[in-house]
Amino acid sequence: MTTGLTNIGATTRGVSNRLLCCALLGQCLGGGSADVGCGTARLTTMLAARGASVVGIDLDSAMLAVAAGRLSGRLVRADAAQLPLRDASVDVAVVVATLEFTRDPAGVLAEMARITRPGGRLVAAVLNPMSPWGWIGRVRRRAPYRDGRFLARSELLALGRKHGAAQIRGVLFAAEHLPLLRWLGPLSETIGAMLPRFGAVQILTIQRTRNLDSDAQVATSRQAREALMDNGPIYLDDGGLSPEIAARVYDRIGRLQDTQSPFERPAVDRLIAARRFEAATSVFEFGCGTGALAHRLLRDHIGPQSTYLGVDVSKRMVELARRRIAACADRARVVHIDGTLPLPAPDRSADRFIAAYVFDLLPPDYAAQVIDEAHRLLRPGGLACLVSLTHGRSTRARLISRSRHRIWRVAPRLVGGCRPIDLRHLFDPDHWDIDEDAVIESWGVPSELVVAAAR
Numbered sequence: 524m525t526t527g528l529t530n531i532g533a534t535t536r537g538v539s540n541r542l543l544c545c546a547l548l549g550q551c552l553g554g555g556s557a558d559v560g561c562g563t564a565r566l567t568t569m570l571a572a573r574g575a576s577v578v579g580i581d582l583d584s585a586m587l588a589v590a591a592g593r594l595s596g597r598l599v600r601a602d603a604a605q606l607p608l609r610d611a612s613v614d615v616a617v618v619v620a621t622l623e624f625t626r627d628p629a630g631v632l633a634e635m636a637r638i639t640r641p642g643g644r645l646v647a648a649v650l651n652p653m654s655p656w657g658w659i660g661r662v663r664r665r666a667p668y669r670d671g672r673f674l675a676r677s678e679l680l681a682l683g684r685k686h687g688a689a690q691i692r693g694v695l696f697a698a699e700h701l702p703l704l705r706w707l708g709p710l711s712e713t714i715g716a717m718l719p720r721f722g723a724v725q726i727l728t729i730q731r732t733r734n735l736d737s738d739a740q741v742a743t744s745r746q747a748r749e750a751l752m753d754n755g756p757i758y759l760d761d762g763g764l765s766p767e768i769a770a771r772v773y774d775r776i777g778r779l780q781d782t783q784s785p786f787e788r789p790a791v792d793r794l795i796a797a798r799r800f801e802a803a804t805s806v807f808e809f810g811c812g813t814g815a816l817a818h819r820l821l822r823d824h825i826g827p828q829s830t831y832l833g834v835d836v837s838k839r840m841v842e843l844a845r846r847r848i849a850a851c852a853d854r855a856r857v858v859h860i861d862g863t864l865p866l867p868a869p870d871r872s873a874d875r876f877i878a879a880y881v882f883d884l885l886p887p888d889y890a891a892q893v894i895d896e897a898h899r900l901l902r903p904g905g906l907a908c909l910v911s912l913t914h915g916r917s918t919r920a921r922l923i924s925r926s927r928h929r930i931w932r933v934a935p936r937l938v939g940g941c942r943p944i945d946l947r948h949l950f951d952p953d954h955w956d957i958d959e960d961a962v963i964e965s966w967g968v969p970s971e972l973v974v975a976a977a978r
C-alpha cells in the first residue's frame with residue numbers, strides 16, 4: 524500500500540488534505556473515522572486534531588514507523604482489502620492516493636463501504652493521469668504515474684455508485700516550486716474547478732444510504748447538524764448551501780425563481796398528472812419558494828377539506844408564497860423556518876411530503892436528516908414526492924448538467940446553489956418503498972422525480 528510519492532505527489536497530498544478536511548469536517552467531529560492507506564499519517568493527524576476518533580491503517584511498516592512519531596496509539600498495520608474493523612463501525616472512511624496503487628480498487632472501496640455506517644461517508648482522492656502532471660509523469664515514466672492502475676473518471680464514479688450517492692470533483696493545483704504561488708495557486712484551483720477532468724486529484728465522495736434505527740447514528744447526525752450550524756455561513760466543500768446562505772441567496776432571487784419554470788415544470792406536471800394529491804388530506808411542502816406548486820395544488824388537486832403547510836428558510840419566499848395562496852388562508856399556511864430540525868409538524872401528521880428543486884441545493888448530511896424528518900411526519904403509507912435536478916442520461920442532457928455543475932463549483936449562487944444529484948439514494952430501502960423513479964428532460968435539463976411510500 525506504499526504510495527511512493529514524489530514531489531508532485533507531496534503537493535497533491537497537501538491540496539487533497541486541505542479539501543478533505545473541509546469536506547469531512549461535518550461528519551468527523553466527534554465521530555469515528557478510518558484513514559485507509561494512511562502512509563505517514565498526515566491526514567490522520569489533521570483529522571484527530573479536529574476531534575475525530577480516527578484510526579490510521581497501512582500495510583507498510585516503514586510508513587507506520589514515521590506515522591507513529593505523529594500519532595501513536597491509533598495506527599494499525601493491515602491490508603486495505605481486509606480492514607480489521609467491524610461492519611458499520613465508522614462514520615467516515617477516507618483513502619488518499621492509495622486506491623490506485625492497490626491490486627483491487629473495487630475490493631478496497633467495498634471494504635471501506637462495509638466498515639462505514641449507513642448515513643456515513645466514503646471519500647477517495649486519487650491521482651489523475653489525465654492531468655498536466657499525469658501527462659508529464661507518464662511521458663517521463665516517473666513514479667507515481669508509472670506504477671499505478673488508474674481508473675477513468677467514469678469508472679471511479681461507477682464504482683462509487685455501487686455504495687451510495689456518489690459525486691466526483693477534480694482539483695488542479697499550482698506546483699509548489701512555481702513563482703507567484705499566492706496568485707497562481709487560487710487561479711489554478713479555479714481553472715481546475717472549471718475543467719475538473721484535468722484536475723490533478725479526483726475526489727470521489729460517496730454518501731452511504733441511511734438506516735434510521737441506530738441510536739448511535741441519530742446521535743452522530745445531531746452532532747453533524749450542530750457542526751453544520753456552527754460553521755455558519757459557508758459553502759460546504761462537498762456541496763450544498765447551509766440554511767443561512769440559502770436564505771440569503773433566495774431572499775435575493777425572490778420572484779425571479781419563477782423564471783425557472785420552463786425547465787422545472789414538466790417534472791412537476793408529471794408528478795401532478797399521476798394524481799398523487801387527490802386523496803391527500805394533509806400536505807407538507809419543504810422549501811415552498813414562491814408558492815407556485817402550492818397554488819396549483821390548492822386550486823386544482825387538493826380537496827377543500829385538506830390542509831397544506833409550507834416551510835421555507837427565505838423570508839422573502841415566505842412572503843411571496845403567503846400572498847400567492849392568501850385565498851386559501853383557512854386551510855393553507857406558510858411558515859418561516861431557520862433551517863434547524865425538527866421540522867414544525869407533529870409525527871405522522873401528513874400524508875404527502877413534497878419538495879421541488881430543494882434537495883439539489885442541500886448539503887448531503889442535512890438532506891439525509893430532512894428525509895428522516897419526512898419519514899417521521901408522514902403516516903405509514905404516506906408519500907414523499909421529490910423532484911430535483913439530476914445527472915443527464917442523453918448526450919445533450921449530460922453536457923448541460925455538466926456545464927451547470929461546473930458553474931456551480933465556481934459560483935454556486937449563479938445557479939441558485941442547485942447541482943445535479945441522485946435522489947433515489949437518499950431513501951433507505953428498509954424504511955421506504957420506491958413507487959416511482961423517473962428522469963424527465965426539459966430543454967436538455969434533466970430532473971429526477973422520486974415518489975416513495977413510508978413504511
Ligand SMILES: C[S@@+](CC[C@H](N)C(=O)[O-])C[C@H]1O[C@@H](n2cnc3c(N)ncnc32)[C@H](O)[C@@H]1O
Nearest residue numbers: 766769773810811812835836837840879880881
Ligand atoms: C430552487 S427553489 C425551489 C422553490 C419551489 N419549491 C419551486 O419549485 O419553485 C429552492 C427553495 O428552497 C428553499 N430552501 C433552501 N434551503 C432550505 C432549507 N434548509 N429549508 C427550507 N427551505 C430551504 C429556498 O429558500 C428556496 O425557496
